[in-house]
Amino acid sequence: MSEASASSVETTFPSVIDLEQLQAEYLELQQQTQALESRVRKSEERRRALMHILKDLNTMNHKLNDQRKAMIHILADYEQDRRRLAKQTERLDNSRRALMHILQDSYQSNLRLENSRKAMIHIMSDLSETTEEVKRREHELREKQEQLVQAGKLATLGELTTGIAHELNNPLNNIGLFIGNAIDLIELGSADTNPEFLLQELSRAMQQVRKATEIITHLRTFGRAASVSYEPVAIDQVISSAISLIQEQLRLRQIEVQIQVPDKEVLVIGNAIQLEQVFLNLFTNARDALADMPEKRIEVTCAFNANFVDIRVSDTGPGISPEVEQRIFDPFFTTKEVGTGTGLGLSITYSIIQEHRGTIMLESHDVGGAVFLIQLPRMRESLEKDLPHG
Numbered sequence: 001m002s003e004a005s006a007s008s009v010e011t012t013f014p015s016v017i018d019l020e021q022l023q024a025e026y027l028e029l030q031q032q033t034q035a036l037e038s039r040v041r042k043s044e045e046r047r048r049a050l051m052h053i054l055k056d057l058n059t060m061n062h063k064l065n066d067q068r069k070a071m072i073h074i075l076a077d078y079e080q081d082r083r084r085l086a087k088q089t090e091r092l093d094n095s096r097r098a099l100m101h102i103l104q105d106s107y108q109s110n111l112r113l114e115n116s117r118k119a120m121i122h123i124m125s126d127l128s129e130t131t132e133e134v135k136r137r138e139h140e141l142r143e144k145q146e147q148l149v150q151a152g153k154l155a156t157l158g159e160l161t162t163g164i165a166h167e168l169n170n171p172l173n174n175i176g177l178f179i180g181n182a183i184d185l186i187e188l189g190s191a192d193t194n195p196e197f198l199l200q201e202l203s204r205a206m207q208q209v210r211k212a213t214e215i216i217t218h219l220r221t222f223g224r225a226a227s228v229s230y231e232p233v234a235i236d237q238v239i240s241s242a243i244s245l246i247q248e249q250l251r252l253r254q255i256e257v258q259i260q261v262p263d264k265e266v267l268v269i270g271n272a273i274q275l276e277q278v279f280l281n282l283f284t285n286a287r288d289a290l291a292d293m294p295e296k297r298i299e300v301t302c303a304f305n306a307n308f309v310d311i312r313v314s315d316t317g318p319g320i321s322p323e324v325e326q327r328i329f330d331p332f333f334t335t336k337e338v339g340t341g342t343g344l345g346l347s348i349t350y351s352i353i354q355e356h357r358g359t360i361m362l363e364s365h366d367v368g369g370a371v372f373l374i375q376l377p378r379m380r381e382s383l384e385k386d387l388p389h390g
Contacts, residue, residue: 178205230356232379233272235302235309236261241272242279250287255296266304267379274352278360281349282313282372289317289370309378312363314371325362 178201186198243250243257250257268275283298290296295316303310320328329350353360358376 175205175209178202230269230271232267233270233275235266235268235275235311235376238272238275239279239300239302239311242276242283245276245280246283246287250283250298253287253290253296255287255290255298257298257300259300261300261302262304266302266309268309268356268376269379270356270376275356278349278352278374279313281346285346286313286315286317286370289315293317304378307378309376311374311376312371313374314369316369319368320362320370328362329360 182198182201182205239259239261243259247257279300286298290298293316297316299312299314301312301314329346350360353374353376356376358374360372360374363371363373
């Protein structure tokens with residue numbers, strides 16, 4: 001029995017040891033399991049954290065990619081801006097160079113302008129002197145022209161001397177006759193018995209004195225060298241005054257004069273003496289042209305419109321040839337024999353009409369003879385109404 005008990009004890013003791021060992025190992029395994037589970041949990045947490053980090057990294061990559069693209073666009077824009085800036089810098093440099101050239105040209109232009117200004121001052125000075133010289137020459141020319149006109153008037157008066165002397169002789173003879181009759185009446189003692197006849201003879205004598213006075217006054221007025229003034233002038237009165245100076249010569253040469261003027265008074269602005277000289281020159285030329293003609297007639301017609309007065313002076317003479325027509329208004333040109341004409345009449349006539357802002361021309365005439373047309377500006381009716389009429 002003792003041996004059997006001892007063997008059973010020996011058999012149970014190892015079993016107990018194994019159980020404790022197993023429990024220890026089990027606990028250890030549990031601890032290891034817990035540790036592993038803890039590590040697994042931590043690993044899972046790390047994995048999850050890593051997934052979040054990867055997700056964040058992916059997001060960051062996308063952002064970085066977008067930023068890279070944006071940076072590429074920025075770099076491209078920067079490159080374009082850099083190129084534009086380079087071009088602008090180049091243009092600015094060119095502009096600066098151009099500005100430098102412009103400033104140099106401006107400086108040269110200022111120098112030339114200064115030289116031009118100095119030259120202009122000299123030119124203005126020369127121009128002022130030239131203007132004064134031109135004015136002086138114009139004054140001298142006008143004086144010479146007035147002297148020429150005066151010489152033409154005196155030459156015309158010289159040609160008319162014979163006719164004027166004959167025209168003055170008639171009233172002087174009449175005065176002598178009437179005064180002689182009055183003296184005879186007084187000597188015979190009939191003055192008291194026939195006073196009416198005596199007064200009649202003396203009145204007739206005074207009429208002839210007035211007629212001679214008018215002729216002399218007209219001659220003095222026509223021949224006087226006076227300053228030229230312009231005023232309203234009646235054309236019909238100018239024509240009549242010119243005819244009165246040459247009427248006796250025309251009568252002695254049996255030259256008929258026909259004058260047709262409007263009933264209404266036609267006025268122009270001009271100088272009566274100068275216009276009278278114009279018509280007197282034309283009448284004198286017509287008188288000489290009619291010397292050997294079978295029909296001797298001078299016609300004067302006057303017409304007018306709103307702006308101009310047309311006066312035609314025609315004759316029945318031989319006319320003017322086309323060769324001569326181009327030169328008739330030239331100074332000192334004449335078709336008359338030497339010593340019988342000065343060649344100044346038509347030249348003076350032309351200059352006078354020009355000064356009156358008119359025209360004179362030679363018209364063609366189908367039936368022969370010369371026809372001169374004079375056009376003068378007519379004085380406006382508004383001015384005519386304001387003028388005193390007597």
